[in-house]
Amino acid sequence: MSGDLFSPETLAFLAAALGRTLWMTFIGCTIGFVIGMVLAILRRTRAPLLAPLRWAAALYVETFRRIPFLVILILVLFSVQAFAPDLSLLGIATIAVTLAATAYLTEIVGAGLDAVPRPQIESAEVLGLSWFDTLRHVVLPQAWSVILPPAAAFMVMFVKDTALASHLGVVELAFAGKILVNKGFSPLAGFGAVLVLYALISWPLGRIASSLESRLAASRHR
Amino acid sequence: MMLLRLLLAVLLLWAAPAVARDLDAIRQSGVLRVGVNPNFPPMSSYGDGGTLQGFDVNVARELGRRLGVRVELVPTEAASRVPFLVSGRIDLSLGALTITPERRALIDFSVPLHSEAMGVITTSRLPVRDWRELNRADITLVNMRGNQSVSVLAEKLPRPQRLLVDGNADTIRAIAQGRADALVENVDFFIGFTKNYPDVRWRVLPEPIFTAWCGIGLAKGNEPLRVAVDAALSAMHRDGSVDRLWRDAYGAAMTVPVSEDQLKRTAASTQTGYRFDWQPVITALPYLAGGAVISLQIALIAFWAGAVIGLAAALARLNGSPIARRVAGAYVSAVTNTPALVQIFLLYYALPEIGVMLPAFVAVTLGLTLNAGAYLSDILRGGINSVRQSELDAAEVLGLSRLDKLRHVMLPHIVRTVYRPLANFFIVLVLGSSMAALFGVEELTGRAINISTANLRTIETFAVTGLIYIGLTLIASALLALAGRTMFGVRRA
Missing domain, CATH: 1.10.3720.10 (MetI-like)
Incomplete structure (x- = not known):
């Protein structure tokens, strides 16, 4: 069936693959952001009782930032078999994205929390605000504008990293390129088309992320 | 050390009871899930129209026919075979799965499906009659990087020079171009590539260096299924179906055919589930x-x-x-x-x-x-x-x-x-x-x-x-x- 790269079937096939790429990235990074938020806050608590949890969170972040995403994918593929043998490959890859994204986003959120000047937190304590109120009314509103731009940039970057899920057999964009080539398209056409699609997604998203950065940065310095 | 222990604790959850489906469950669902390697022609690969085809695919379909169930093919990379069997994602695993004691600790095997004869492919340029004569420093053997044959050769034929290449077809091309003298590999898998060079006078030395056997993999302890597969596969050997399918795929008979003795000797298993073993790593x-x-x-x-x-x-x-x-x-x-x-x-x-x-x-x-x-x-x-x-x-x-x-x-x-x-x-x-x-x-x-x-x-x-x-x-x-x-x-x- 070598021939028309722009036939309706091929375009529908590529669109579905693109959808899976975005699904893995968006779901994985969103869950990762929420868990990362919890872990980052946890790591900045001081209660002695929470020390083991702080320690586990630090261990988690260090571990998953030092193992290649490809190896994480392979480990998740095989570990998950024990709990959910019928989970789809897309689901497995999404879990792997979540695990990796959580580790990196914990660091990004943490840097944002640390950017809030200490005196502000101390004054909140002096005013008698509870730990939770300090977090909610003093730290998070200010940290937010520091956290969002790099977190958005991270998510845009991860769109490209999900290409490795092709190794598991998830029919996302990179694997779609392989399938097109196996069906008889020239490697230049098959992989070239996929490359262009990635750029078409990544470039505008990257622009949005960086405009987010300049807008939020401006509001900080007002 | 803590890190290792934590990782272990997480991984130990893996040792949950096997959920492989037994014969009744398979018959009830009417579907037999068979793992095949999607990139292994002529065993199994995607043909025109994107469907899997090849020797393994045909064997799976014939087995399914004899067991009275429909076959669903599951593309399975080599390393995924055991986890997929243990979890029940696939019921049977094909794809030149060599029977080894190491693997027997993990999964069960049917009677052999085919042989893997490690032999010598060479040309008329090299005047040798027996593989032992290859043990000379003036001979260059070509090998595929990462194949098991590399270590076998280091042991049995230590003297010759070695040329390592990346693909199956590259090995035969290297000999055709005179960059190497001979290939020591599974003869059946490689002989097909010699057709690309009709001007070369190819020879296969008669005696294989050694022969390994490949069976169909099953999850441990799935006895009724194994007995049923053994019976169907033995019948396929005896009525010539396996030989016919092999010829269809390879254009020649198996170098070393499966013997009647091997069909009689079936090994029952007792152990179930997955046990960790860190020694090989x-x-x-x-x-x-x-x-x-x-x-x-x-x-x-x-x-x-x-x-x-x-x-x-x-x-x-x-x-x-x-x-x-x-x-x-x-x-x-x-x-x-x-x-x-x-x-x-x-x-x-x-x-x-x-x-x-x-x-x-x-x-x-x-x-x-x-x-x-x-x-x-x-x-x-x-x-x-x-x-x-x-x-x-x-x-x-x-x-x-x-x-x-x-x-x-x-x-x-x-x-x-x-x-x-x-x-x-x-x-x-x-x-x-x-x-x-x-x-x-x-x-x-x-x-x-x-x-x-x-x-x-x-x-x-x-x-x-x-x-x-x-x-x-x-x-x-x-x-x-x-x-x-x-x-x-x-x-x-």
């Missing part, structure tokens, strides 16, 4: 460590070559002519907006279309270098921008020469700004070098895939591999931080 630690060295090599080459490109691109974007600015900007956005993996696909698979055939190592390292260049250009540009105009003006007033200005004013600033991002990026490259495994380069991840394909201890192998990456990057981070402090006065974060 621990034995392979030196091999993995060698792979880690290659991972580091890839990262180092990509880093330094990328730094040169990145510096040039950064300078072009800051001070270059409008054209240089455009070119550098286009390079950076083209590379940073697309996945490195797909870029390497293009370098590796598409460049040969215009006659540039890059070996896997070169293609991967080049791809990572192009990426490093783009990302480092951003980092370096930020560093150069960090030098304040007022400081340059001050240097001007002090009458510093251009070189002194660069050395004493600009560089200290730039180094302090870029050092930590550069060090972090080196770690990213070490982790990114694992991509090379997908192109057959035997760095750390590639070797882990090699090992787990042979010993089927995927979880154990990759858990250890993960630990090696953690150790490697921790050491690299520590050394880089130390160098930064002592040499460039970069403070800790």
Whole structure:
């Protein structure tokens, strides 16, 4: 069936693959952001009782930032078999994205929390605000504008990293390129088309992320 | 140590009871799920129209017919076979699954489906009649990188020179072109490629060096299913079905056919579930460590070559002519907006279309270098921008020469700004070098895939591999931080 790269079937096939790429990235990074938020806050608590949890969170972040995403994918593929043998490959890859994204986003959120000047937190304590109120009314509103731009940039970057899920057999964009080539398209056409699609997604998203950065940065310095 | 224990605790959850489906469940659902390798012609591969076809596929369909169920084919990579069997994602596993004692501890096997005769393919140029005569230093044997035959040869035929190539077809081409004299491999799998060179007078030496047997893999303890498969498969051997299907796929009979004796000898199993065994991985630690060295090599080459490109691109974007600015900007956005993996696909698979055939190592390292260049250009540009105009003006007033200005004013600033991002990026490259495994380069991840394909201890192998990456990057981070402090006065974060 070598021939028309722009036939309706091929375009529908590529669109579905693109959808899976975005699904893995968006779901994985969103869950990762929420868990990362919890872990980052946890790591900045001081209660002695929470020390083991702080320690586990630090261990988690260090571990998953030092193992290649490809190896994480392979480990998740095989570990998950024990709990959910019928989970789809897309689901497995999404879990792997979540695990990796959580580790990196914990660091990004943490840097944002640390950017809030200490005196502000101390004054909140002096005013008698509870730990939770300090977090909610003093730290998070200010940290937010520091956290969002790099977190958005991270998510845009991860769109490209999900290409490795092709190794598991998830029919996302990179694997779609392989399938097109196996069906008889020239490697230049098959992989070239996929490359262009990635750029078409990544470039505008990257622009949005960086405009987010300049807008939020401006509001900080007002 | 705690890390190891934590990882183990997580992994031990894996030892949950097997959920492989028994014969009744399969009959009730009416579907037999068979794992086949999607990239192994003529055993099984995608044909025209995207359907799987080949010897294994036909055997699976015939088995299904005899068991009275429909066959659902599940594409399964070599390393996935055991976990998929244990979890019940597949009921049977095909794909030249060699029966070994190591594997018998993990899964059960049917009676043999076919042989794997390790023999010699050579040409009329080499006047030998027996494989033992090949043990001479003036002979060159060609081998496929990563195949089991490499270690077998080192033991049985230590003297000849070795030429390692990357693909099945490359082995036969090397002999046809006279770069090697003979191939010691599974004769059946390779003989097909000799048809591409009809002018060469090919010969197969009569006596195989040794013969291994491949069976159909099943989850441990799934006795009724194994008995049913054994009965159906034995019948297929006896009525000539297996021979016919083999001839259809290979155009010749099996070099060493399965004997009646082997069909009678069936081994029942007792054990069920998955038991961890770390011994095979621990034995392979030196091999993995060698792979880690290659991972580091890839990262180092990509880093330094990328730094040169990145510096040039950064300078072009800051001070270059409008054209240089455009070119550098286009390079950076083209590379940073697309996945490195797909870029390497293009370098590796598409460049040969215009006659540039890059070996896997070169293609991967080049791809990572192009990426490093783009990302480092951003980092370096930020560093150069960090030098304040007022400081340059001050240097001007002090009458510093251009070189002194660069050395004493600009560089200290730039180094302090870029050092930590550069060090972090080196770690990213070490982790990114694992991509090379997908192109057959035997760095750390590639070797882990090699090992787990042979010993089927995927979880154990990759858990250890993960630990090696953690150790490697921790050491690299520590050394880089130390160098930064002592040499460039970069403070800790």
